[in-house]
Amino acid sequence: MELHLHRTYYKEGTNGVLFINDSFVGFCIELPWKDNLKRVSCIPEGVYQLKARYSDKFKHHLVLQNVSNRSLILIHPANDANKELQGCIAPVSSLTGIAKGLQSRIIFQKILSACFQAFDRKEKVTLTIKN
Template sequence: MLLVIQVYCGFAQNQFNLTIERKLTTAHCTLGYLIADDEVLCYSLELPWKDNQNNISCIPEGTYDGILRYDKTDGWRIQLKDVPNRTGVQIHMGNYTSQIKGCILVGKSASIDQCSVQNSAAAYQKLKKAFYGTSTPNSTPNKTITLTFK
């Protein structure tokens, strides 16, 4: 029994499962929640659904694998793989839909009237801490990243 528990715990530690639960869509934006391993971390902001048109629409519902990117000014991003008809879709900091072309912004609070999220840097750090397990990581854990959009 102990062996089974250790194997299961080891498997769970190697997974990082994110869910974007889209809650409200207007003509200008889509607001929702970013959930990591069943814990709501922050709000999410995306473009509205416009038939997956590049640069003006959020991405289709579904499950995507993610990879880490370290080459941007913020030093760390999750990028989605194999999004239909899209490349470079990432979760990153920002406040308004004018700052994205299909990516996902995160924030500690949200405004439907302004189609915006606020305190994006704090939300981004919370996401980073959820992935690494610490605020001050010194190495990258070997984790499989999965993102589900509902």
């Protein structure tokens, strides 16, 4: 299964449009591009494999594999990238501004469900990020 994130960069943050197998799913918010600096920048464009992950803080969520010079880049719910993210990606149902959105948990659950179904079918799940 393939997820595609098409980004638009702004000084204050990054907005994106997310597709699963070429079907529109929702939007994403991220930190601004700051040369891939840990905890303050979105990650570089590229293709990343997604894996299931669980933590007490986020419960079930997704983690991106092999991010250059970074670790624990997650896909998890958040509605304000600059207040709630440290380099991760947050899906949102609608955008309300640069790096801000609404109803993150609703769209996150749709993405998580689709990915977990693919994992159950033993499919490889990738996320392609591009401008």
